[in-house]
Amino acid sequence: xxxxxxxxxxxxxxxxxxxxxxxxxxxxxxxxxxxxxxxxxxxxxxxxxxxxxxxxxxxxxxxxxxxxxxxxxxxxxxxxx
Numbered sequence: 001x002x003x004x005x006x007x008x009x010x011x012x013x014x015x016x017x018x019x020x021x022x023x024x025x026x027x028x029x030x031x032x033x034x035x036x037x038x039x040x041x042x043x044x045x046x047x048x049x050x051x052x053x054x055x056x057x058x059x060x061x062x063x064x065x066x067x068x069x070x071x072x073x074x075x076x077x078x079x080x081x
Contacts, residue, residue: 006031040072048073 008016020027046069 046072 016027016030019030023030046065
C-alpha cells in the first residue's frame with residue numbers, strides 16, 4: 001500500500017469525520033473506498049453489456065464479463081449520503 005498526503009476541503013473532511021464516527025471505521029478506510037469506487041466508475045475501461053461477444057458454435061468469441069461487471073451495469077451505484 002502506498003502512503004500519500006492529500007489536502008482536502010474543510011467541509012469534505014468534516015463529512016468524512018462524521019461518517020467515520022457513524023460507521024465505526026477509520027477515515028482513511030472511507031477515503032480508500034471512495035478512491036476505489038471512483039477508479040471503478042471513471043477510470044477503468046468496462047465493456048458495455050451491449051457488446052457481449054456472441055457465440056460462434058458452442059464457444060464464446062471473446063471472454064465474457066464477470067458477475068461484478070454485470071451487477072455494476074444492471075444496478076448502478078447509488079450515492080449514499
